[in-house]
């Protein structure tokens with residue numbers, strides 16, 4: 001038995017993590033296993049949070065922050081704040097309105113949003129509600145012709161950047177999903193992939209299901225080169241954790257990078273995204289903006305990510321729990337809480353603008 005969605009926010013929801021138990025009570029075991037789980041033993045999923053908790057901030061007092069602002073510009077697009085909606089597949093698992101509820105909340109809270117290739121609503125329908133920059137997250141499909149048409153559809157619908165997710169050519173091993181026998185319920189599907197023909201290769205005896213089957217049509221750097229030639233939209237790669245890959249991305253004409261381990265949902269025991277960020281920031285050295293996701297739950301987490309080199313952050317599960325609890329209202333409330341916490345955090349660290357946030361804000365214990 002699942003509880004009905006809320007139409008007002010209860011007083012005991014004061015932080016975004018307070019949504020998790022509310023969401024759990026409103027989702028069945030099947031949806032919960034997909035939404036909440038990480039890969040394997042969920043070591044990376046938990047490490048994402050642990051990395052933020054382990055850092056302390058430096059306070060700065062008596063700073064004049066009047067006229068302060070969280071605004072920023074990325075790829076020539078204006079954002080009221082650096083907190084973006086991460087691409088999340090099949091949002092109708094969390095709420096019948098799915099992505100349509102999320103985009104309306106994002107518009108109300110002026111949050112940039114990335115729409116998944118595996119969205120459960122049509123990308124054109126979602127775009128109609130956009131009120132802040134809307135980016136399309138691309139999973140390169142085995143059918144490259146279909147992939148090109150998808151990109152053209154996103155461009156025509158007004159999406160203003162292409163975010164190619166490169167860390168999940170095959171699904172991670174998610175034991176929680178396996179134990180719950182996760183399946184997409186009737187009526188929920190990747191509607192934007194309708195009509196695509198998936199190749200069904202017959203493998204010779206002894207061939208590997210992974211190398212010769214699932215990975216046979218996986219994207220490579222060549223696809224990034226081709227996409228670069230195909231679109232004039234800013235091209236961003238999501239799922240980079242290793243400096244050499246960041247370097248390769250730049251060499252292939254990529255405009256931005258999302259430092260991400262996919263919320264711990266692909267390969268378990270990858271490093272926390274926050275831990276991977278400094279080395280990538282050092283290598284990229286300002287040549288392209290970096291974004292970060294994985295474990296952002298507080299305004300102070302946003303400050304820590306920016307202090308270590310990110311320009312903006314993506315948030316996944318927290319607003320999904322808001323969506324499951326109270327639809328668009330829940331998503332909007334999660335974004336509001338994070339925005340408010342960011343402003344308080346900036347005020348108390350003496351930062352009037354995002355540009356004032358830097359490595360000096362990360363507290364280092366002085367050796368004695």
Ligand SMILES: Cc1cc2nc3c(=O)[nH]c(=O)nc-3n(C[C@H](O)[C@H](O)[C@H](O)COP(=O)(O)O)c2cc1C
Pocket residue numbers: 034035036048086087088089116117118137165238260261262263264265293294295296314315316317318
């Ligand atoms: C239920 C769920 C579905 C996701 N679907 C996608 C997806 O379709 N494309 C993608 O690039 N990332 C996907 N992600 C990963 C998120 O974009 C993001 O990297 C991750 O959730 C960030 O971590 P957080 O949940 O701790 O904030 C998904 C994450 C979740 C929780």
Ligand SMILES: CCCCCCC(=O)C(=O)O
Pocket residue numbers: 089118168169170171172262265
């Ligand atoms: C082959 C990759 C499947 C990923 C499905 C959507 C996603 O990104 C996620 O669940 O996480």
